[in-house]
Amino acid sequence: SNIQTHTGESISAKFCIMATGCLSIPKQVDINGxxxxxxxxxxxxxxxxxxxxxxxxxxxxxxxxxxxxxxxxxxxxxxxxxxxxQRTPCFSIPARNTPLDLQEEQIWNKDYNEHRQKILNTYAGFHTPGLSYDQSALSVSPETQQKAYETRGQLGGLS
Structure with a gap:
């Protein structure tokens, strides 16, 4: 289908993804006083x-x-x-976004198709080499949970 921009340009696309976010309209606080x-x-x-x-x-x-x-x-x-x-605490870990060094880039490129298949077959659409996503954190002991949280916290991002 065709999409028309604010400048009048017409674009043909199979999909239109509106990545504007769910909170794109500012909300003022409603606090008494x-x-x-x-x-x-x-x-x-x-x-x-x-x-x-x-x-x-x-x-x-x-x-x-x-x-x-x-x-x-x-x-x-x-x-x-x-x-x-705060009303409700949220979970957050550092993203640790950095450029890949040459060794990391070679690892990803060497097994690109395998990584891509893992990404496509995970429940959340991401994959970190060396980490498993095949069990719930609640299915293991508190000690194992803590170790996994610490490992993933050091890796950062969506680990």
Whole structure:
């Protein structure tokens, strides 16, 4: 089918993937009394382009979704005091995104088709060499769980 852009260009595609995210419309907090707050207020969905100076400031972050998880450590480096308000804790580990070194690239390239098949056949669509995804964390002992969490935490990302 055809898709027309805002400039009038027509594009023919079999699939159209709208990767805009489920939270693409900013949501203001609805907290009783928030309008009485006299300090500055920022929303991660509408972050200013210029740097914000949190040095020697008391800062409160409401929410620990993906934006909160990413911004809290950076704000904490600068703020005199940081208060975090969360309803539901989320799970997060460092991504550890880095370029592949030559040896890692050779490993992936050597067995590319095998890695690709594993990726296509996993429940979540990703594969980390050397890790198994064939059992639930809840099906093993707490000690085994802890060891697996530590290993995956060191690897980072979607490990």
């Amino acid at each position: 928030i309008n009485n707050f006299k300090g500055k207020t920022y929303y991660t969905s509408q972050w200013p382009h210029e740097n914000i100076n949190f040095h020697d400031q008391r800062v409160a972050v409401i929410g620990t979704g993906s934006s909160g998880v990413q911004s809290i450590p950076l704000i904490a480096e600068e703020a005199a005091h940081l208060y975090v308000f």
